[in-house]
Amino acid sequence: MVFSWLHLAIVLFLLGGLLFAVGPLILAVLLAPKAKGGDLGMPYECGMRPHGPSWIKFGITYYVYALIFLAFDVDVLYLFPVATHYPATVGWVAFVKVFIFLFFLVLSVIYFWAKGVFTWPHQIRT
Amino acid sequence: MKIPIELIRIVVALVAVMAWVGLNALLLVYCERKYAGHIQRRPGPFEVGPHGIIQPLIDGLKLMAKQLLMPDGADAILFWLAPILSMIPVLLLFLCIPYSPLLTGWEVNLGLLLILAFAGLNVLALLLAGWGSNNKWGLLGAARAVSQSVAYEIPLLLAVLAIAFQTGTLNLTEIVNGQGSWPWQWNIIVQPLAFLIYFTSILGETNRAPFDLPEAESELTAGFHTEYSSMGFGLFFMAEYANMVVVCSVATVLFLGGWKGPFFDGWWWFLAKTYVLLFVMIWLRWTYPRVRFDQLLNINWKWLLPLAVANLLGTAFLMKVFA
Numbered sequence: 001m002v003f004s005w006l007h008l009a010i011v012l013f014l015l016g017g018l019l020f021a022v023g024p025l026i027l028a029v030l031l032a033p034k035a036k037g038g039d040l041g042m043p044y045e046c047g048m049r050p051h052g053p054s055w056i057k058f059g060i061t062y063y064v065y066a067l068i069f070l071a072f073d074v075d076v077l078y079l080f081p082v083a084t085h086y087p088a089t090v091g092w093v094a095f096v097k098v099f100i101f102l103f104f105l106v107l108s109v110i111y112f113w114a115k116g117v118f119t120w121p122h123q124i125r126t
Numbered sequence: 127m128k129i130p131i132e133l134i135r136i137v138v139a140l141v142a143v144m145a146w147v148g149l150n151a152l153l154l155v156y157c158e159r160k161y162a163g164h165i166q167r168r169p170g171p172f173e174v175g176p177h178g179i180i181q182p183l184i185d186g187l188k189l190m191a192k193q194l195l196m197p198d199g200a201d202a203i204l205f206w207l208a209p210i211l212s213m214i215p216v217l218l219l220f221l222c223i224p225y226s227p228l229l230t231g232w233e234v235n236l237g238l239l240l241i242l243a244f245a246g247l248n249v250l251a252l253l254l255a256g257w258g259s260n261n262k263w264g265l266l267g268a269a270r271a272v273s274q275s276v277a278y279e280i281p282l283l284l285a286v287l288a289i290a291f292q293t294g295t296l297n298l299t300e301i302v303n304g305q306g307s308w309p310w311q312w313n314i315i316v317q318p319l320a321f322l323i324y325f326t327s328i329l330g331e332t333n334r335a336p337f338d339l340p341e342a343e344s345e346l347t348a349g350f351h352t353e354y355s356s357m358g359f360g361l362f363f364m365a366e367y368a369n370m371v372v373v374c375s376v377a378t379v380l381f382l383g384g385w386k387g388p389f390f391d392g393w394w395w396f397l398a399k400t401y402v403l404l405f406v407m408i409w410l411r412w413t414y415p416r417v418r419f420d421q422l423l424n425i426n427w428k429w430l431l432p433l434a435v436a437n438l439l440g441t442a443f444l445m446k447v448f449a
Contacts, residue, residue, distance in 0.1 A: 005132040009232050013218040016140045021213035021361055024190060028357040032193040041198035043261045044352055054333040062273035065423060069276040076283045080239055080296065083287055087294035088443065095446045099439060106435055110429065118427055120420035
């Protein structure tokens with residue numbers, strides 16, 4: 001890969017973003033008062049003392065959604081190169097190929113739907 | 127030594143984008159509060175300057191004069207990385223948005239993909255913020271933010287793909303060039319469903335009401351940014367407002383003809399359309415009640431996603447029929 005002006009632009013813009021983020025933070029450090037002590041460092045739980053740590057195991061019901069997302073997002077990415085070439089294709093073969101690709105993608109949603117992932121509270125049948 | 131013209135262009139674009147992002151944050155804070163006020167039949171900010179116009183600037187100063195706090199037991203690296211990370215990719219998103227044929231930071235032939243890829247980094251920042259702050263509200267907010275952004279990303283991509291299929295390019299400038307000056311020559315006429323799906327998804331992507339579950343103040347205090355004070359909080363909001371401008375700009379490019387408009391093409395049309403979309407976003411926030419979380423996910427997976435896939439297939443089919 002050749003390092004082009006576009007890459008330089010991307011790097012410079014990311015550095016600019018870093019500057020844009022760190023600048024106000026440093027200003028805040030310089031301007032703000034520096035109080036200490038008391039319950040300043042207590043995690044906020046509506047005024048009460050926190051009950052137990054927050055880094056605990058809890059049932060993320062969104063886990064299955066993450067699985068479908070993985071299936072979809074990786075595959076949708078493949079459609080971008082297809083999109084740029086699609087208007088140039090001749091005949092119906094291209095459409096059939098896109099159809100097959102999308103059909104199997106949708107099948108995953110139908111599968112999860114039938115398994116009850118989208119019904120709350122979750123009753124996932126295995 | 128001669129300075130290459132490309133370098134000058136990049137630096138000028140960078141400075142312009144920085145100024146633009148800052149200005150937009152001020153402008154949108156003011157708009158948001160003023161619209162909210164008038165929708166709820168009160169004047170909104172009124173004290174600082176005529177009609178409260180200097181209020182957002184004073185708000186920014188106030189934020190800077192507050193102490194940066196970190197809760198005990200928080201993960202210091204992740205906690206401070208999160209607001210910075212949410213701000214870093216924001217400027218880059220403006221790089222290839224064509225405000226007019228001349229006012230384009232850099233014409234990228236994969237511009238659409240570049241924007242979508244770097245916009246995805248924001249989710250990571252929200253996750254780090256919620257996890258790093260060692261707060262239960264934060265953690266719940268982060269879990270919600272991830273599952274929501276992840277879900278709404280897909281209909282968004284599919285809606286964008288419908289346009290890409292039709293135009294056969296990912297270059298934003300070329301997509302605008304493919305549309306005409308009059309409203310009936312814009313892509314929204316051919317792809318009304320894609321526009322609706324896109325607009326609904328960007329509300330979910332940018333965590334705007336009625337889909338602002340990650341920071342739902344009535345259930346989670348402030349969600350992922352509960353523990354952020356001062357500029358830590360400010361950065362999240364600057365990034366959110368900048369992201370709103372980006373997604374509305376992309377909507378303008380893809381569906382509403384970009385800089386083209388009746389009578390005189392130019393950047394004023396681009397700004398006008400973007401701000402109309404932003405106005406609709408703010409309007410929605412103060413009109414609709416917040417949805418429940420299972421409703422939020424089901425709207426996406428049961429409605430938006432099948433519709434988006436059907437729309438994409440329909441586009442591909444009709445293109446072959448009329449080829």
